[in-house]
Amino acid sequence: MAARGDETVNKAKGPWIHRFMIYFFTVVLAVLVFWVLGFLVEDIGAIRGPQYTEIEQRYVDQDLVDRAKTLMAEITDVDRAISDKREEMRIVNDSSQNLQNTINQLIELQKLAVQRSVSLSDKEQTNLSESLAHFLESQKRYQVYNTELSRLTDRKRSLESERSAIEKKIAGQTLPAGEEFRVLREKHDLRLAGYQLLILLPMLAAGAIFVVRKRGSVYFPLFLGFAAATLLKTAFVIHRYFPARYVKYVLVGGLLIAVIKLLVYFIRVIAFPKADLLMKQYREGYERFFCPVCDFPIRRGPRKFLFWTRRTVGKLELPRGSDEDSPYSCPACGTVLFEECPKCHNIRYSLLTFCQHCGAVKEIEHGSDNAKV
Numbered sequence: 001m002a003a004r005g006d007e008t009v010n011k012a013k014g015p016w017i018h019r020f021m022i023y024f025f026t027v028v029l030a031v032l033v034f035w036v037l038g039f040l041v042e043d044i045g046a047i048r049g050p051q052y053t054e055i056e057q058r059y060v061d062q063d064l065v066d067r068a069k070t071l072m073a074e075i076t077d078v079d080r081a082i083s084d085k086r087e088e089m090r091i092v093n094d095s096s097q098n099l100q101n102t103i104n105q106l107i108e109l110q111k112l113a114v115q116r117s118v119s120l121s122d123k124e125q126t127n128l129s130e131s132l133a134h135f136l137e138s139q140k141r142y143q144v145y146n147t148e149l150s151r152l153t154d155r156k157r158s159l160e161s162e163r164s165a166i167e168k169k170i171a172g173q174t175l176p177a178g179e180e181f182r183v184l185r186e187k188h189d190l191r192l193a194g195y196q197l198l199i200l201l202p203m204l205a206a207g208a209i210f211v212v213r214k215r216g217s218v219y220f221p222l223f224l225g226f227a228a229a230t231l232l233k234t235a236f237v238i239h240r241y242f243p244a245r246y247v248k249y250v251l252v253g254g255l256l257i258a259v260i261k262l263l264v265y266f267i268r269v270i271a272f273p274k275a276d277l278l279m280k281q282y283r284e285g286y287e288r289f290f291c292p293v294c295d296f297p298i299r300r301g302p303r304k305f306l307f308w309t310r311r312t313v314g315k316l317e318l319p320r321g322s323d324e325d326s327p328y329s330c331p332a333c334g335t336v337l338f339e340e341c342p343k344c345h346n347i348r349y350s351l352l353t354f355c356q357h358c359g360a361v362k363e364i365e366h367g368s369d370n371a372k373v
Helices: 016-045 052-059 062-115 122-213 220-241 244-271 275-287
Strands: 002-004 007-009 336-340 347-349
Touching (some): 016 220, 052 122, 062 122
Antiparallel strands (some): 336 347
16 A cells, blocks of 8 residues: 555555466466476477488498498398298208107117017108108208308308498498588577577566566566466476586576676665565564564563563563553654654554544655664
């Protein structure tokens, strides 16, 4: 509440639900602004940059690249052939083992027949001969497959050796391509950062100006939400595109400026207090029975001979007796705390705007002499 002569202007705080909705929608506004700025930054970031494949084509011999691809395809075919050959060898080996088991059984039968002086039947003799023939054939096939597998393995080793040599040549040729791509990518990123900051920094400056100049405006939450979202998005852009060794100096520099600004602000608040802050200080002093200027206890009425602190002021048991109703000045700093109202002639608070008896308005001087340090 501010006083101008006989006119008063009331600043209603409003119901708590309204204040809560103001805070809530301030946060929502900041999120939406951050969201929109994110879309804008992403659209700028979608600008096409240097393509590594295009740069690589200027440095790398394409015949070598084609040959490396051909070798890779041949190695894949050889791997497949080796896998198939090993599967065939496994089947032949399983068949040979089965034949060997059959031959062993027939030989055991033949031994038993010899021991009993009995000869094998013609069918058993035929089975033994056929089993031996199949076993020998399987062994031949297994040897042939083993030879082919060795040839395929040598072929694969030769292809891999050639591919390794070609890849070394290609790697040597890609070094300058990678270096050029890195340089072009850094320039592109800086250009994108410039475009994005070219939009964000003026918006951030505008938001900061509105926050500073419209602190007392009823629409201050609008400017605060906008400025906070813009500041956060600007910080993200700087952190994304600029090296950490530079960002730390920018961050520390920004924090130093912010701390200095806040320190100067609070020093000025104490040295040159504004009317609303000083009036709040006066009210709190009277409520706790301490001088609003020097913090000395206000000992008048039933509290004349008592001692209290800010923590114990509400726990005191006051002695019975009438309240003192006379002017009173602080014995520590000399400030007049209670005086006679010129309109109703009752004792009123001298540092508050309105008389508690008749409501008469008093112009309060808010000078630096009343500031409490």
